[in-house]
Structures are given as structure tokens and as C-alpha cells.
Amino acid sequence: MTNPDPPLVNKGRNIALGIAATFFAALAVGPSLGVEGHSPFLLGIGDLPADWTAQLPWVAHNEPINALSIPTWAIHFSSVIEYLFAMNLVWRYSETTGNESWKGLTWGMLPLHASGVCACTYHFFYNPSELQFLVSMQAGLTLLGNLTCALAAYRIAVSNGWTLNEANPFPKSATSPEGLVADALAAQPLVLNESAESTQVLAAKLAALTLAASYIVKYGELGIDLPFTPNPPVGLAMVVSIPAITAYQYYSLSKDGVEQDGTSKPFSLNLPSFGGDGENSLSMADVKKYGVAGTLAYVLTELAFWIVAFPVAATALYQSTGHWPDVVNETGDRAAVLGFIFAGANIARLFVPVRLGAALALAPWVDENLLNRDGGGEGKEEDSVIDVDRQQ
Amino acid sequence: MARYFIRMAAIVTAATFAVSVQGFAPQMLVKSAFTTSQRVAPMETSSSSLHMMELFDPATVSSASAMMDSASTLMSDAASGILSSSNFLSFTDQGQNLAGTFFQASLLPYLLFLYFLSFRANRISELGNFGFQFILIFVLSTIPSGIITKSIYGLSLANTDWLHGSAETLLTVANVLVVSMVLHDRICLRAYIYIYTWPISLSTFPPTLGPWIHTSHDQSGSSSREQGS
Numbered sequence: 001m002t003n004p005d006p007p008l009v010n011k012g013r014n015i016a017l018g019i020a021a022t023f024f025a026a027l028a029v030g031p032s033l034g035v036e037g038h039s040p041f042l043l044g045i046g047d048l049p050a051d052w053t054a055q056l057p058w059v060a061h062n063e064p065i066n067a068l069s070i071p072t073w074a075i076h077f078s079s080v081i082e083y084l085f086a087m088n089l090v091w092r093y094s095e096t097t098g099n100e101s102w103k104g105l106t107w108g109m110l111p112l113h114a115s116g117v118c119a120c121t122y123h124f125f126y127n128p129s130e131l132q133f134l135v136s137m138q139a140g141l142t143l144l145g146n147l148t149c150a151l152a153a154y155r156i157a158v159s160n161g162w163t164l165n166e167a168n169p170f171p172k173s174a175t176s177p178e179g180l181v182a183d184a185l186a187a188q189p190l191v192l193n194e195s196a197e198s199t200q201v202l203a204a205k206l207a208a209l210t211l212a213a214s215y216i217v218k219y220g221e222l223g224i225d226l227p228f229t230p231n232p233p234v235g236l237a238m239v240v241s242i243p244a245i246t247a248y249q250y251y252s253l254s255k256d257g258v259e260q261d262g263t264s265k266p267f268s269l270n271l272p273s274f275g276g277d278g279e280n281s282l283s284m285a286d287v288k289k290y291g292v293a294g295t296l297a298y299v300l301t302e303l304a305f306w307i308v309a310f311p312v313a314a315t316a317l318y319q320s321t322g323h324w325p326d327v328v329n330e331t332g333d334r335a336a337v338l339g340f341i342f343a344g345a346n347i348a349r350l351f352v353p354v355r356l357g358a359a360l361a362l363a364p365w366v367d368e369n370l371l372n373r374d375g376g377g378e379g380k381e382e383d384s385v386i387d388v389d390r391q392q
Numbered sequence: 393m394a395r396y397f398i399r400m401a402a403i404v405t406a407a408t409f410a411v412s413v414q415g416f417a418p419q420m421l422v423k424s425a426f427t428t429s430q431r432v433a434p435m436e437t438s439s440s441s442l443h444m445m446e447l448f449d450p451a452t453v454s455s456a457s458a459m460m461d462s463a464s465t466l467m468s469d470a471a472s473g474i475l476s477s478s479n480f481l482s483f484t485d486q487g488q489n490l491a492g493t494f495f496q497a498s499l500l501p502y503l504l505f506l507y508f509l510s511f512r513a514n515r516i517s518e519l520g521n522f523g524f525q526f527i528l529i530f531v532l533s534t535i536p537s538g539i540i541t542k543s544i545y546g547l548s549l550a551n552t553d554w555l556h557g558s559a560e561t562l563l564t565v566a567n568v569l570v571v572s573m574v575l576h577d578r579i580c581l582r583a584y585i586y587i588y589t590w591p592i593s594l595s596t597f598p599p600t601l602g603p604w605i606h607t608s609h610d611q612s613g614s615s616s617r618e619q620g621s
Contacts, residue, residue: 012519012572016565020529023558027537030554037545041557066547072557075564082567089571097515127550139494146501153508160513185513 040069046211048219058223058334064126073214076123080116081209084246087113091250101152101159106250108152111145114243121238124221130230137239160185226335245346287359293367298359300366305348305355313344502527523569530562 040047047070053059068076087106094102118138125131154162161182165172172178221227226234287294317333317340318324326333510521534549537559541552549556 009518009522012569013522016522016526016569019565020526020533020562023533023562024536026558027533027540027555031540031544035554037541037547037552039554041554044553066551066553069553069557072553072560075557075560079560079564079567082564082571086567086570123550127548136489136491136494139491139498143494143498143501146498146505150501150505150508153505156514157508157511160511162508162511162513166511182511182513186515188515 038065040071041075042069042071044069044071046070046074046214053219053222056219056222059219060225061222061228063222066126068123068218070211070214070218073123073218074210076116076120077213077217078206078210080113080120081206081213083109083113083116085206087246087250091253099156099159101156103250103254104155105149105152108148108150109145110243110247110250111141111148113145113246114239115141115145117242118239121235124217124238125227125230125235128230131232131235133232134235134239224335224338241342287356287363290360290363290367293371294359294363296370297362297366298356301355301359301362305351309344309348313340316340499531517572519572520570523566523572526566526569527563530559530566533559533562 050063053063087109090102090109091106094100115138118134118141122131122134122138161179163178165178166182287298290297314324317336321333321336506525509516509524537552537555538549541547541549541555545552549559
């Protein structure tokens with residue numbers, strides 16, 4: 001069979017099968033070589049020595065014996081991140097192929113993403129039997145996800161001309177027109193979008209993100225009390241909120257129609273960007289049209305927003321816990337503050353259009369009153385504003 | 393067509409194997425663990441060992457033990473077998489609980505997913521398709537590793553770091569393969585077949601498809617030239 005790059009496909013396949021073979025070999029000989037039950041994966045490369053860990057300023061707990069090693073956490077995070085990436089690629093595949101039904105597969109993959117988050121949450125709490133429901137939930141989400149993926153793939157196949165006759169294993173008549181449309185589609189060349197980043201850059205980004213997440217979770221969670229007492233509501237909230245954010249991103253993407261920028265956005269699990277991230281109809285580009293005045297107005301708006309937002313969040317914490325946040329001494333507060341930052345920043349994202357709109361409204365005022373005060377170099381700014389007016 | 397049959401047979405075999413191993417592996421393991429005494433500890437869930445359970449049921453044996461000296465040793469061994477078999481509740485072999493049922497039931501929809509996904513007109517790349525299939529190897533790998541962690545270390549797979557990490561590596565490998573499906577700005581397999589056969593295929597296609605295909609061909613032509621250089 002002809003193939004665009006047979007060595008590449010075969011190489012990928014052979015490497016994958018080789019890793020699987022290595023796994024089964026290790027499984028067979030590992031226990032007899034004296035590998036212990038709690039021996040870390042890959043000899044725990046990257047793990048900090050226990051006495052170093054104890055000296056970290058925030059550490060308030062000893063690591064349980066069944067804590068995941070850095071390599072195992074890294075494997076988990078890379079799986080989750082790659083799956084998010086794959087969901088994104090499938091979404092973009094609908095644009096490459098012009099077939100909208102691929103987007104259904106991204107939605108179909110969502111329960112499996114949630115299933116992965118479920119497993120990570122279970123490990124975050126050091127696999128307690130009290131949170132066994134997370135394992136059942138993971139299994140349930142796997143079943144649900146496989147069903148939704150099967151349904152999505154069925155819809156893709158049907159949209160490309162699949163009929164029940166395709167499942168008939170017996171040869172059809174040579175004169176039958178059955179399946180010709182599918183054959184025509186199959187023979188159509190597929191021109192894939194070039195990814196904006198090279199594979200190496202993407203791989204480096206993935207590795208960096210994976211390692212950062214592994215270290216932050218493994219050693220960061222020693223500084224908070226939360227993971228050391230099984231907490232079903234918080235566990236459930238983690239399992240619901242992260243996939244909910246992913247779902248919201250695709251929901252807003254499908255509402256906006258087309259992605260703003262053509263570049264790939266593989267890591268859709270963005271931590272809150274403190275500012276507009278251009279996913280809404282108003283974008284930073286609109287503000288930038290106003291030049292220095294626009295940027296300054298934007299900075300002012302952001303400052304005003306966060307000056308209000310931080311005390312509001314702190315007061316909310318005070319209202320719910322009865323005391324002001326103390327992240328230095330109270331290990332319990334750290335989790336609460338982190339939770340508030342996470343929730344607050346995602347609520348703040350909803351206000352991005354408002355903030356951008358305010359910055360836009362403020363820009364002329366800034367231009368007149370702040371930039372023109374000393375009378376130097378104002379002509380350039382005015383020109384840029386006038387240009388924008390003309391364009392509109 | 394022969395390839396189709398071979399493939400379907402391979403998938404069905406793998407599926408049956410996976411299901412049966414999930415169902416019976418604990419029993420096999422218990423068998424091997426007790427080979428020295430030549431006695432089988434019954435598992436409550438596996439149907440094939442039900443008659444064994446009748447034979448070695450501690451209740452029935454205890455009544456017989458008064459008559460037979462050997463039966464008393466049989467009983468105690470069988471009883472300890474039952475006790476130890478309750479430890480065999482591992483990650484994948486959770487036949488008794490909800491998670492096990494869900495995991496086993498999710499195999500069939502996944503096979504359907506693989507079937508529909510690989511439909512030729514979907515034009516999914518070879519490596520991506522293989523990546524989605526590779527997930528089955530990951531699932532398969534959690535079965536022996538779950539058994540080993542339980543039988544040798546008495547831990548669950550999630551608590552046995554080295555096996556947990558290595559099994560999950562296979563999932564990561566599968567995901568990397570899936571991600572690679574669109575990463576490469578290469579034209580997929582079908583395009584090449586088309587380029588070599590387009591004079592023939594163009595004439596046989598429905599006329600409405602003509603211009604559409606022609607445009608695509610132009611694009612692919614330029615891409616293939618770039619790639620060749």
C-alpha cells in the first residue's frame with residue numbers, strides 16, 4: 001500500500017508495541033527481581049529526597065507511603081493534557097475536513113476526560129477507601145464516554161456515507177453502486193492544516209507543563225490539609241469543575257463559530273489569564289487599536305477590577321470561614337484561598353467583555369486627559385484614534 | 393475482504409479474551425496459588441467454580457468432617473482459601489462491584505467506536521486509528537498488573553507505584569499516537585492513492601463531485617511537492 005510516510009507510521013507503531021512488550025516483560029520479571037510494592041516507577045527519578053521535602057517551607061504533612069512518585073504523576077498529567085489536546089485536534093479536524101460531525105466526537109470524549117480527572121482526584125487524596133465512589137464514578141464515566149464516543153463515531157461514519165450494508169461481510173455485486181459515495185470520499189485527498197508550532201516545540205511545552213503540574217501537585221499538596229482527610233464533596237467538586245471548564249470552552253467555541261486565531265490551542269486547561277484572552281467577540285485587538293491610550297485604559301480597568309475583586313473574594317472567605325485568610329500559618333486556609341482564586345478567576349473570565357468594553361470606553365478619556373496633559377507626542381496618538389474612526 | 397475477516401476475528405478474539413480474563417483470571421490465580429495443596433479456593437462470582445463451591449463449601453464439608461479425617465483438613469484449607477480470595481478484589485477484577493460491571497460493559501461500545509471511527513470515508517490517519525486501538529492494550533495490561541499487585545504485594549494497582557506508572561504509560565503512549573494523527577502536516581494515505589489514480593477515478597466519480605475533487609487535488613499536489621523537496 002502506498003503511504004505518505006510508511007517509515008513514520010511503522011516506526012510509531014513499533015515503538016508503541018515495543019513499550020507494551022517492555023511493560024509485560026517488566027510485569028513478568030519485576031516481582032522476582034525484588035521490586036517492592038511501593039517501589040517508585042522508573043526508580044522515582046525526579047523525586048526529592050524525604051529530608052529535602054521536609055525542609056520545604058510550606059510542607060506541613062508527611063507524605064503517605066502510597067503517594068504517587070513524580071514519574072507516575074507525570075504520566076498521569078501527560079495523559080490528561082494529551083487527551084485535552086486530542087479533543088482540541090478532533091474539533092479542528094472538523095474544520096480540516098469540512099465535516100461538522102467531528103465536533104460531536106469532541107463532546108463524546110468529554111466523559112472520558114472527566115474519567116481521567118476522576119482518577120487524578122482519587123490519587124490527589126492518596127487513594128482512600130472512603131473515596132471509593134470516585135473509582136465507581138470513573139468506571140461509570142468510562143462506560144458513558146465509550147457510549148458517547150461510539151455514538152459520535154457512528155454519526156461521523158453515517159455523515160460520510162456509512163450504511164448498514166457496509167457491515168455485511170459478504171462480497172457485494174461488482175455492479176452494485178453501493179458504497180460508491182463512501183469510496184469517493186475515501187479517495188479524496190486530505191490536506192491537513194499545518195500546525196503553527198513544530199512537533200519539538202509542542203513536545204517541549206507538553207513536557208514542561210507535565211513536570212510543573214507534577215511537582216506542584218506532589219509537593220504542593222503537602223502544604224494543605226485538604227488531601228489528608230477524605231472529603232467527598234470537594235472530590236466531587238474537583239471532578240465536576242475541571243471538565244465543566246473544558247465543556248464551557250467548547251460551548252463558547254461552538255457559539256462563536258470559528259476560533260479567533262488559527263493557531264492550535266492545545267492546552268485548553270488554561271489557568272486564569274489575568275486579562276482578556278480573546279475568546280470573546282471583543283478582543284485585545286480592539287483595544288490595541290487605540291495605541292498607548294488603549295493599553296493604558298486597559299491597565300487601569302484591570303487594576304480597578306482586581307482592586308475590587310480581591311477584597312470581595314477575601315470577604316467571601318471571611319463570611320464562609322469566620323476569619324480572614326492566613327496563608328502563612330493556617331494550612332487549611334491555603335486550600336480555601338486556592339479554591340477561591342480558581343473559582344474567582346474563572347468568574348472573572350466571564351467579565352472579560354465587560355472589562356474590555358470599559359477599557360474601550362475609557363480609552364478616549366485617557367487619551368485626552370492623561371496622555372495629552374504635557375502636550376508631548378500627542379499627535380501620534382490622535383492619529384491612531386482618527387485612523388480607527390475612519391476605518392469604522 | 394479476507395483482511396476484513398481477519399481483523400474482525402482478531403478484535404473479537406481480543407475482546408473475548410479480555411472479558412474472559414477479567415472474569416476468570418482471579419480464579420486461575422487462586423488455582424496456581426494453591427497448586428501445592430491441589431485445592432481450589434472458590435470465587436463467589438465465577439460461574440464455572442460454582443460446582444467447586446458445592447464440593448468445598450465449608451458448611452457441607454463440616455458435616456462430613458465428622459466421618460472423614462481428611463475432610464477436616466480439606467475444610468480448613470478451603471476456608472482459608474475463601475478468606476484469602478477476598479483479598480483478590482483488585483483494580484480491574486472488580487467483578488462483584490459497580491466499577492467492575494461498568495468497566496466490563498464499556499468494552500463493547502468501545503469496539504463499536506473503533507469500528508465506526510475506522511470507516512474508510514472518515515479518512516482517519518493510520519497512526520491515530522492505531523492509537524485508539526492501542527487503548528485496548530492498555531486495558532489488557534491493567535488485568536495482569538492488577539492481579540500481580542493483589543497477589544504478590546496485597547495492594548491495589550493504584551497503590552503499587554511502579555506498576556501503576558508503567559500501566560498508565562501505555563495509556564500515555566496511546567494518547568501520543570492519537571495526538572500524532574493530526575500533528576503531522578502530511579497528506580494521509582488516501583491522497584496518494586488518489587493522485588496516482590485520479591485520471592481514472594475522476595471519470596468514475598459522480599459529476600457533482602468533480603470540481604470539488606479537482607480543487608482538493610490542486611492543493612494536495614502542491615503539498616506533496618513540498619514534502620518531496
